[in-house]
Amino acid sequence: MDVGHTIHRPNPFATRYVASARLVPRDEQGGILDLASLVARLDALGGSGAIVGPHGTGKSTILSHLGDSIAAGKRPVGRVRLRSRRDIPTAVRSVRDASRGGLVCIDSWELLGFASRAVVRGLATARGVGLLVTSHGPAGLPTLVSCRGTRALLGALVGELPDHDQWFGTTIVAADLEAAIDAVNGDVRQALDRLYDRFEEGRLRMPH
Amino acid sequence: MNAADSHGAAHGPAGSAPPFPRMDLRFGHPGRRYEPGEWVTAEYTIDGLNGERPRALERSALWYTEGKGEEDLGVYFFERVSTPETIDRVVPEGTFALQLPPSPLSYEGVIVKIRWCIRLRIFFDSGRDHVSEHVFTVGRVPPSILP
Amino acid sequence: MRLPRFFTKKRGHRRTDSQAWGSFAEGLFYALLVGAGVVFGLLLVTGAVTYAPADPDSVVLQRGYEWWMWLLTLLMPVALLAFGGSGLVRVVRTWGKSQERRAAASGAVILEGIAGPSAGVAGRPAIPSCDNLENSPGIVLRYRLPLESPENWSLVGFGLFALLWNAVVVVLAVGVGADLIGGTTDWLLIGLLVPFVVVGVGGVALFVRSVVLSTSVGPTHVEISDHPLVPGRRYDVRLGQGGAHLFRSIELGLELEETATFRQGTDTRTQRIVVRRVPVSGWQRVQPVPGGIFEARVPLTIPADAMHSFSSENNAVQWRIVVRAQPDRWPEFIRVFPVVVLPVTAADVGAVPESVEAMG
Numbered sequence: 001m002d003v004g005h006t007i008h009r010p011n012p013f014a015t016r017y018v019a020s021a022r023l024v025p026r027d028e029q030g031g032i033l034d035l036a037s038l039v040a041r042l043d044a045l046g047g048s049g050a051i052v053g054p055h056g057t058g059k060s061t062i063l064s065h066l067g068d069s070i071a072a073g074k075r076p077v078g079r080v081r082l083r084s085r086r087d088i089p090t091a092v093r094s095v096r097d098a099s100r101g102g103l104v105c106i107d108s109w110e111l112l113g114f115a116s117r118a119v120v121r122g123l124a125t126a127r128g129v130g131l132l133v134t135s136h137g138p139a140g141l142p143t144l145v146s147c148r149g150t151r152a153l154l155g156a157l158v159g160e161l162p163d164h165d166q167w168f169g170t171t172i173v174a175a176d177l178e179a180a181i182d183a184v185n186g187d188v189r190q191a192l193d194r195l196y197d198r199f200e201e202g203r204l205r206m207p208h
Numbered sequence: 209m210n211a212a213d214s215h216g217a218a219h220g221p222a223g224s225a226p227p228f229p230r231m232d233l234r235f236g237h238p239g240r241r242y243e244p245g246e247w248v249t250a251e252y253t254i255d256g257l258n259g260e261r262p263r264a265l266e267r268s269a270l271w272y273t274e275g276k277g278e279e280d281l282g283v284y285f286f287e288r289v290s291t292p293e294t295i296d297r298v299v300p301e302g303t304f305a306l307q308l309p310p311s312p313l314s315y316e317g318v319i320v321k322i323r324w325c326i327r328l329r330i331f332f333d334s335g336r337d338h339v340s341e342h343v344f345t346v347g348r349v350p351p352s353i354l355p
Numbered sequence: 356m357r358l359p360r361f362f363t364k365k366r367g368h369r370r371t372d373s374q375a376w377g378s379f380a381e382g383l384f385y386a387l388l389v390g391a392g393v394v395f396g397l398l399l400v401t402g403a404v405t406y407a408p409a410d411p412d413s414v415v416l417q418r419g420y421e422w423w424m425w426l427l428t429l430l431m432p433v434a435l436l437a438f439g440g441s442g443l444v445r446v447v448r449t450w451g452k453s454q455e456r457r458a459a460a461s462g463a464v465i466l467e468g469i470a471g472p473s474a475g476v477a478g479r480p481a482i483p484s485c486d487n488l489e490n491s492p493g494i495v496l497r498y499r500l501p502l503e504s505p506e507n508w509s510l511v512g513f514g515l516f517a518l519l520w521n522a523v524v525v526v527l528a529v530g531v532g533a534d535l536i537g538g539t540t541d542w543l544l545i546g547l548l549v550p551f552v553v554v555g556v557g558g559v560a561l562f563v564r565s566v567v568l569s570t571s572v573g574p575t576h577v578e579i580s581d582h583p584l585v586p587g588r589r590y591d592v593r594l595g596q597g598g599a600h601l602f603r604s605i606e607l608g609l610e611l612e613e614t615a616t617f618r619q620g621t622d623t624r625t626q627r628i629v630v631r632r633v634p635v636s637g638w639q640r641v642q643p644v645p646g647g648i649f650e651a652r653v654p655l656t657i658p659a660d661a662m663h664s665f666s667s668e669n670n671a672v673q674w675r676i677v678v679r680a681q682p683d684r685w686p687e688f689i690r691v692f693p694v695v696v697l698p699v700t701a702a703d704v705g706a707v708p709e710s711v712e713a714m715g
Binding site: 015055056083 | 617618622623624
């Protein structure tokens with residue numbers, strides 16, 4: 001039995017390629033965000049800010065890259081990814097242990113309840129630590145970026161996936177992108193998930 | 209050695225730094241396909257160092273998952289060479305061999321895929337690093353398709 | 356009639372106390388259910404009879420509920436009585452009888468192999484443990500496989516929901532009844548009561564349907580001649596299906612399921628997909644012997660090219676034996692029995708190799 005074709009058939013929509021840290025941060029028109037100007041804007045806002053937008057619109061991607069960019073400027077950056085309320089103590093500890101003048105990035109700020117947010121904000125102020133958070137709604141912090149999922153953003157993200165030229169137009173076509181983003185009401189993350197399935201279906205039809 | 213093997217993709221910080229080196233790896237088995245328990249031998253070359261001094265080289269063999277879920281991985285073999293005396297023995301070329309474990313086998317599923325690879329990661333004195341990944345197949349499990 | 360069991364394996368390592376104590380505890384549980392049904396029913400009846408008479412000195416003989424309200428009110432205690440009563444009967448009937456004796460009574464008398472220490476999957480990275488699959492000896496074959504079924508927990512969920520929701524309904528209904536008896540009509544409260552009653556009736560109907568379905572279709576047992584499984588090898592599988600009714604069809608098959616969990620911020624999604632189905636055997640118009648079970652023993656060959664079972668933190672590839680049955684007057688049900696399949700070269704490779712070499 002020859003299984004040579006199984007050696008490596010990556011699906012470009014696999015988590016490995018579409019994880020937040022892998023994608024380039026973009027605005028809703030699909031343009032690459034100028035991280036340096038965002039860093040400057042964060043400073044102008046007093047060192048703390050929120051990346052706000054609905055589910056699956058690129059908040060975590062921006063947070064990840066902005067965190068990298070700020071860390072590259074030698075400012076200490078701590079990162080917390082909240083998955084449930086059990087992670088709240090981790091967030092509090094991160095702010096408590098952060099160096100003065102540092103920044104703590106908190107993904108999914110809304111998971112902190114009203115009281116926890118007040119504690120974290122108070123602690124950050126007392127310790128001179130900045131907060132950069134992602135949130136689905138008003139976060140009680142100045143808004144640094146507002147995110148929105150669009151067809152243009154999805155198209156730009158898809159364009160940067162591995163071997164794009166080899167499968168776009170054949171296994172995945174422009175209409176698939178339209179259908180995916182329309183079906184999930186602008187949730188780019190879910191649209192990428194749908195395109196994964198579409199790619200799997202599509203390549204079954206392609207000669208190996 | 210099989211001449212049809214690949215070189216890895218470049219990973220590393222973007223910027224105006226010197227171009228990344230090219231890391232080619234050739235497997236000792238035609239088609240890069242191995243059976244569990246079999247020995248994998250590989251020969252690699254690193255070109256384009258442009259006089260930059262490597263600080264360390266990491267060589268690893270691992271499996272990872274690819275698909276709709278979070279990426280899981282299991283490192284089966286890892287070696288870091290970082291002393292000035294030994295780095296010249298592994299850069300710019302070297303070979304290594306390892307005996308594969310019985311599992312997991314390579315798998316081309318629908319939402320879960322399992323891949324084996326050899327990774328070479330080179331670190332420079334400047335602080336930047338570059339990794340190349342070379343996928344090979346373990347076992348002969350046919351791809352799954354939706355029933 | 357079978358009663359739902361929430362822990363389907365009762366032998367092997369899991370039961371270490373005496374069988375008598377186990378039966379006593381089971382009987383006590385059902386007796387408590389009967390008791391709860393009686394108390395609940397009495398409270399409802401007496402509460403309704405003596406409820407808020409205009410004259411406290413007189414006895415109210417004309418009850419304030421319509422017949423359908425009575426039916427609704429009594430559903431819960433009747434369900435508890437039926438559930439607990441039939442359980443008590445079953446416990447009494449099987450008291451002091453061993454599993455083997457009961458099996459002999461149903462025709463399964465040959466003991467084949469005694470479950471010994473498993474070969475296990477030590478030294479095979481990323482292959483799930485077999486411990487939980489091999490701690491229960493079969494009656495006929497070597498292992499009895501555990502059932503992976505959420506249906507009984509759904510039953511508990513439906514029951515709790517119906518109970519709590521209807522408690523609220525009763526409180527509201529009492530308020531409305533008090534008003535009506537007092538000669539006032541609170542239309543707002545009545546308007547609020549109507550949708551509550553509709554949902555409450557729906558909850559009770561779902562619960563009763565689940566109870567009846569669970570008790571009517573009977574237990575499903577699957578035993579296997581060896582475990583873990585190896586691609587290309589043949590095994591014997593014994594299927595036992597209880598139930599008092601005709602089954603239009605019963606199908607036994609092997610399935611390969613992939614599971615992937617994705618986490619992004621607050622978003623955690625787990626997707627499952629069956630990527631391979633291998634039919635093993637099927638039967639049409641099956642009528643279990645009254646009081647007994649339908650039994651069949653069939654060969655099962657693991658495909659030679661089968662992927663092995665795999666498990667990591669966020670991803671899994673799992674094999675399972677699946678029984679699909681279509682009772683005559685009930686919806687189809689599916690019962691799943693996980694198994695572990697080893698890599699195809701399991702016979703050729705042993706533990707983790709000793710050496711890893713690196714040369715400069």
